[in-house]
Amino acid sequence: MKDLKPYLEKYAKLAVQVGVNLKEKEGLVITTTTDGLQLSRLIAKEAYLAGAKHVELVLNDDEMTLMRYKYGKDFVFEEYPQWKVSNTRDIYEDNYHHCFVISPNPELLKEADPEKVKTSQKVASQVVAPVMKYRMTGITKWVIVAVPSVGWAKSIFKDEPDEVAVEKLWNYIIKATRLDHEDPVKSWEEHNANLKKYESFLNDADFEKVLLKGPGTDLEVYLAEDHNWIGGSNDSNEGVAYMANIPTEEVFTTPHAYKVNGTLKATKPLSVNGNLVEDFGFTFKDGKVIDFYAEKGYETLDNLMKNDEGAVRLGEIALVQDDSPISNTKILFNNTLFDENASVHFALGRAYGYAIKNGTSMNQEELDKKGANFSLIHVDFMVGGPELDITAYKKDGTEVVLFKNGNWVI
Numbered sequence: 001m002k003d004l005k006p007y008l009e010k011y012a013k014l015a016v017q018v019g020v021n022l023k024e025k026e027g028l029v030i031t032t033t034t035d036g037l038q039l040s041r042l043i044a045k046e047a048y049l050a051g052a053k054h055v056e057l058v059l060n061d062d063e064m065t066l067m068r069y070k071y072g073k074d075f076v077f078e079e080y081p082q083w084k085v086s087n088t089r090d091i092y093e094d095n096y097h098h099c100f101v102i103s104p105n106p107e108l109l110k111e112a113d114p115e116k117v118k119t120s121q122k123v124a125s126q127v128v129a130p131v132m133k134y135r136m137t138g139i140t141k142w143v144i145v146a147v148p149s150v151g152w153a154k155s156i157f158k159d160e161p162d163e164v165a166v167e168k169l170w171n172y173i174i175k176a177t178r179l180d181h182e183d184p185v186k187s188w189e190e191h192n193a194n195l196k197k198y199e200s201f202l203n204d205a206d207f208e209k210v211l212l213k214g215p216g217t218d219l220e221v222y223l224a225e226d227h228n229w230i231g232g233s234n235d236s237n238e239g240v241a242y243m244a245n246i247p248t249e250e251v252f253t254t255p256h257a258y259k260v261n262g263t264l265k266a267t268k269p270l271s272v273n274g275n276l277v278e279d280f281g282f283t284f285k286d287g288k289v290i291d292f293y294a295e296k297g298y299e300t301l302d303n304l305m306k307n308d309e310g311a312v313r314l315g316e317i318a319l320v321q322d323d324s325p326i327s328n329t330k331i332l333f334n335n336t337l338f339d340e341n342a343s344v345h346f347a348l349g350r351a352y353g354y355a356i357k358n359g360t361s362m363n364q365e366e367l368d369k370k371g372a373n374f375s376l377i378h379v380d381f382m383v384g385g386p387e388l389d390i391t392a393y394k395k396d397g398t399e400v401v402l403f404k405n406g407n408w409v410i
Contacts, residue, residue, distance in 0.1 A: 001163060001166070001167045001170075002167070002170075004038075004170065007170075007174055007179045007180075008038060008039050008042055009042055010179050010184045011039055011042070011145065011177065011179055011184075012039060012042035012043045012045065012046045013046055013184070013185060014145075014177065014179070014184050014185060014188065014246060015039075015043050015046070015099055015101075015143055015145050015246065016028075016043060016046040016047050016050055016099075017046070017050070017185050018143075018185055018188045018189070018192075018233075018242075018243050018246070019099060019142075019143025019145065019242065019243050019244075019246055020097045020098070020099055020141045020142060020143050020242055021141060021240055021241060021242045021243075022047055022050045022051075022052060022097060022141075023050070023051065023240065024050065024051030025051060025052075025053050025095075026051075026052060026053065026095050026096070026097060027052060027053050027054045027055070027056070027091070027094060027095060027096035027097070028043075028044075028047045028052050028054075028055045028056070028096060028097055028098075028099060029055075029056045029057075029058060029088075029091055029096050029097070029098045029099070030043055030044065030055060030056070030057050030058065030099045030100075030101060031058040031060070031098065031099070031100050031101070032057070032058070032059060032060070032100070032101035032102075032103075033059070033060050033061060033062065033101070033102070033103045033149070034059070034061050034062075035103035035147055035148065035149045036101035036102070036103050036147050037059075038147075039101055039145070039147055040057065040101050043055075043099055043101070044057070054096075056091065056096070062105055062108055062149070062151070065108065065109075066108065066109075066112075069109060069112040069113065069116055069117070070112075072116070074116070077116045077119040077120040077123065078119060078123060079123060080123050080124045080126075080127040080128070082127065085127055085128060085130065085131055088128075088131045089130065089131045089134075092131065092134040092139065092140045096140075097140055097141040097142060097242075098135065098140060098141075098142040098143075099142070099143050099145070100142070100143070100144045100145070101145055101146070101147060102144060102145070102146045102147075102337070103146065103147045103148060103149040103152060104146075104149065104151075104152055104271070104335055105149055105150075105151030105152055105155070105274070106151075106152060106155050106271035106274070106276055106334040106335065107151070107155060107271075107274065107275065107276055108151060108274040109273060109274025109275060110274065110275055110276075112274065114275075114299055114300070114303065117273050117274065117275075117300075117303075118273075118303040118306075121273050121303075121304075121307070122307050122308075122376075125307060125308075125376035125377055126376055129376050132350075133353075135244075136350065136352055136353055136354075136378075137237070137352075137353040137354065137359075137360040138234065138235065138236045138237045138353070138354045138360050139236070139237055139360075140236075141236050141240065141242040142242070142244055143242065143243060143244055143245070143246060144244065144245055144246070144337055145177070145246050146173065146335065146337055146338070147170075147173070148166045148169040148170055148173065149166075150162045150165070150166060152169065152334065152335065153165035153166045153168065153169040155334045156168075156169060156331060156332065156333065156334055157169070172329050172331060172333070173338075175325065175329065176247045176325055176326050176329065176338060176341075177246055177247050178191070178247075178325075188243070188246075191232065192231075192232035192233050192241075192243070193232075195231030195232035195248075195249075195250075195251060196231055196232055197231075198229075198231050198251045198319070198408070198410075199229050199230060199231035199232070199251055201410060202229040202251060202253070203228065203229050205392070205394065205400065206394070206395075207223060207392040207393060207394055207400070208222065208223065208393055208394060208395045209221060209222040209223060209259075209392070209393050210223070210317070210390055210391065210392045210393070210402070211390070211391045211392075211393070212264070212344075212383070212388065212389070212390050213388070213389045213390075213391075214265070214383075214385065214387045214388035214389065215265065215387055216263060216264075216265025216281055217262075217263060217264050217265045217281075217383060217388065218262045218263050219260065219261070219262035219263060219264045219284065220260070220261050220262050221255045221256070221259075221260050221314075221317060222255070222256040222259035222260070222371070223253060223254065223255060223256060223317075223371075224253075224254040224255065224256045224257070224351070224355075224356060224370050224371035224372050225256075225369075225370045225371055226356055226357040226358070226359075226370055227253045227254045227355065227356060227357075227370075227371075228253060228254070228354065228355050228356055228357045228359070229251055229252070229253045229355075230251065230252055230253065230352075230354065230355055231250070231251035231252075232248060234354055235354075237360060245337060245341070247325070247326060247337075247338065247341050248341055249320045249321075249324045249325070249326060249341040249342075250318040250319065250320045250340065250341060250345075251318065251319050251320075252316050252317060252318035252319070252355065253316075253317060253355050254315070254316065254317075254351045254352070254355040254356055254370075254371070254372050254373075255314045255315075255316070255317045255346070255351075255371075255373075256287065256371035257287050257310075257313045257314065257315075257351070257368070257371050257372065257373035258286055258287040258313075258371060259286070259287055259371065260284045260286075260287045260313075260314055261284055261285055261286065261287075262283070262284060263281065263282070263283050263284075264281055264282045264283075264284065264346070264383055265280075265281035265383065266279075266280050266281055266381050266382060266383055267343060267382055267383055267384060267385045267388075268332060268339050268342075268343060268381075268382040269296075269332065269334065270297075270301075270336070270379070270381045270382075271334055271335060271336060272297075272300060272301075272304055272379055273300060273303075273304070275297055275300040276296065276297055276334070277294050277296065277297030277298075277300055277301045278294070278295055278296040278297060279293075279294065279295035279296065280292065280293060280294035280295070280297070280298075280301060280381075281293055284314075287313050287314070288312050288313055289305060289312040289313070289348075292305070304348070304377065304379060305348065307349075307375070307376055307377050308375055308376050308377070309375075310349060310350065310373050310374050310375030310376075310377075311348055311349055311375050311376075311377050312348070313348070313349075313373045313375070314346050314347065314348060314373060315347050315348070315349045315350045315351035315352070315372075315373040315375065315378055316345075316346060316347035316351065316352065316355070316378070316380070317345075317346055318340065318344065318345050318346070318347075318380075319344055319390070319402065319403070319408075320340070320341055320342065320343055320344055320345065320384060321403070321406065321407040321408050322342075322343070322384060322385060322386050322388075322405075322406030322407055323406070323407050324341065324342060326338055326339075326341045326342040327342035327343065329342075336379075336380050339382055340380045340382055342382070342384075343382035343383065343384035343385065344382070344383055344384030344388060344390070344403070344406075345380050345381060345382045345383060345384065346380070346381060346383060347378050347379060347380045347381070348375075348377065348378075348379050348381070349373065349375035349376070349377035349378040349379055350373060350374055350375040350376070350377065350378045351367070351372035351373045351374070353367065353372070355372075356370050356372050359372065384406060385406055386405055386406040387405065387406065388403060388405075388406050389401070389403055389404055389405070390402045390403035
């Protein structure tokens with residue numbers, strides 16, 4: 001395997017300087033897995049160089065997760081440790097920000113009892129909801145970056161030996177995150193500026209709705225009142241720009257939770273709760289999923305949408321052209337962080353407060369009146385590709401073609 005150290009050092013700088021954009025005397029929490037320790041240590045170094053007051057590590061392990069589902073009694077999945085929620089809230093309140101170094105295995109829980117997975121996911125999302133608001137509303141800066149695990153790499157390169165599969169995935173991650181550039185921080189700043197051009201165009205246009213057409217898709221989506229398009233970086237409540245996802249190619253906003261009608265077909269598999277959902281789609285009426293199908297993972301998708309009332313409505317629409325660095329790799333990453341940035345996508349569940357103008361200062365009732373959905377989940381799924389067309393409409397009926405054959409035309 002190639003020497004990864006130079007790339008990991010660039011990755012760490014990118015996570016700290018562009019991702020959370022950590023400032024002096026702020027704290028940092030790093031949540032990672034055993035596969036992410038090497039990068040996490042370098043991120044901690046960069047954080048201290050940036051003036052961090054403290055770096056806290058939270059370590060997860062796939063084997064321990066599997067032990068919980070294999071040996072845990074039923075009551076184990078019916079509660080979530082309150083002290084973990086209190087701890088996270090206290091950390092966020094103390095001006096800490098969050099870096100997630102993920103290395104997922106998309107089928108980690110494929111042999112687990114689906115009822116245990118369903119119960120655990122629902123209970124956890126309910127209990128964790130009070131601290132999710134910190135990241136959903138711009139109080140806490142955060143970033144997600146990824147490193148390979150064997151399970152993830154083998155889900156893509158099934159016929160390769162473990163080490164070869166991991167090295168191949170690293171090569172794709174390096175390209176997708178621009179770590180092969182001489183100065184990735186500068187490259188990301190330039191990329192962010194380009195996404196902001198689309199953001200400005202869409203916000204200035206103030207479209208009322210968009211119409212998506214493609215194979216299996218014929219969907220009318222009204223946009224929430226006072227919706228706010230965001231491309232690239234977000235601004236925290238303190239006005240500090242941060243990049244929640246690395247990589248990112250999207251410009252996203254809030255669909256109206258009660259004004260979505262038609263059919264929508266996914267174009268890539270979805271990894272959710274350790275299981276893959278494939279060849280799936282939905283029918284919407286007045287914003288709500290009234291029918292759906294899935295060739296694989298039907299029960300997983302069904303359980304996801306039974307999480308709460310808002311789980312059957314949309315909380316995000318994101319525009320990503322088919323001609324993007326991630327799409328052009330021509331591989332399926334089996335991971336939402338990457339695959340969503342290869343494709344136009346939606347999210348079932350909660351809308352982001354900052355994707356409504358002045359939304360971070362609104363309560364949930366006020367957001368609901370604007371059309372912003374509330375749920376305990378937020379799960380992205382991909383619908384884009386070279387056959388997707390998107391037309392936007394202004395309030396006076398003016399039509400503007402945004403996407404033709406999967407790509408921007410503006």
